[in-house]
Amino acid sequence: MYLWLDRVIGRDSYAWHSGGTTAGRECIALYFRNAADAEGFCAAFPELELADGTRYPGYSSPALPFGRKTGEDEALCNLYNVSTTQEAMRQLFRSFEFTDKAGNLEPGSIYPDRLAPIIRHNREALELVRARWGMPSPPSVLKTVRDPGVTNVRNTSSPHWRRWLGPAHRCLVPVTSFAEPLGPGKGNQWFAAAGDGPMFFAGIEARDWQSVRKVKDGETTDDLFAFLTTSPNAMVGAIHPKAMPVILNEAKQWETWLSAPFELALKLQRPLPDDGLRMIENPI
Template identity: 70%
Template sequence: MFGGSAFTDTTGNLQPGSVWPDQLAPVVRHTDGGLELARARWGMPSPPSVLKTARDPGVTNVRNTASPHWRRWLGPAHRCLVPLTSFAEPQGAGRGNQWFAHADDAPMFFAGIEVRGWTSLRKVKDGETTDDLFAFLTTEPNAEVRPVHPRAMPVILTRPEDWNTWLTAPFDIAGMLQRPLPDGTLRLTEAPV
């Protein structure tokens, strides 16, 4: 899938299932001499200006890449791909989630950013922890997502050339991938795929 790049899997035997914020998820990231499939905790460090206490629950997605808080992690060394088969958007109070999958079941990745070895207080009961963290970019929604979430959708990459661009290109080029999937690319599902 990644054009013959050296590839290492450090995840072990990954169990299938859904991933939610603040949980470990697989990410494809840079390593010495190639790429690796590793596990990272979902939620990048929050901007200090939004924190009311020492506890930082993390930020699950990033929209404003012009923010000084995010700019430090936009270079290729901090970019990752987050594999997915489907994703959910909340439908509103008591209505559960609407799930989305690729219309043709093609491979999909969120365009992500990551930081390794970040020490923070995510949960008071756990105390400070040091984690590899990630979040993914969002953009305006396409036709399938807009009725459920009119403000945003994840940046999803489905083509190998886009995966490579996201992982390797300068941000002035890679940042152009922060766009919605073309209308008709996604299908609605009742449950995760």
């Protein structure tokens, strides 16, 4: 864990000290300079549970944190893995003019606000590039100048998202496995395609977007992306009953998502068939 903190977050961006025990459980205190790093840490170590005194047996007040209902599990998982090679992606789209601008892509896990590969339009061609995970947030939800980004999009009728739902802003997000939380302190359940074929998330993207992602960096200009979600199929719903990513696993679906009119493309915002995924123990 500490090696990960030093390598990914940087020693000047976090601090920690042992916290002893609280309510009979071992604790450690971690301090981050910005919320995005804290979110990345939580995604990287799902087996750790955030301390929440309102969940301890000794908590007797009826008050709960704002927006949380009794018995509600508000845990979310923003974590997926990519191991598809660049050559494999070039071969999948060999019938198109295809340009690889992603540099040297290393396989591994993708966390919010990190760079990840996407396939997007470049005029009449397609290009493989890296973009930052998290589309611009609706202004109404921002409390400060900082915008950490929105990783998943469900409400495609929102005027905020409509501007990016045309073909020019749609993209494919390569994925080989994705995770959903099993519950506090229980880690993640990973899902992969049932067969050997490739799969992509149905994504949207924005280019040259100016915003403050991290206060220490100030305003930056970034290419951003997110992917659509929908109601879960039976397999994912057993773990996460609220939603699952929109997954495209057929060439016809990829072409439809990238080029079809809005009304046709949005028909792809539906659960993958129940037999389209398998549960796996570790990411692939």
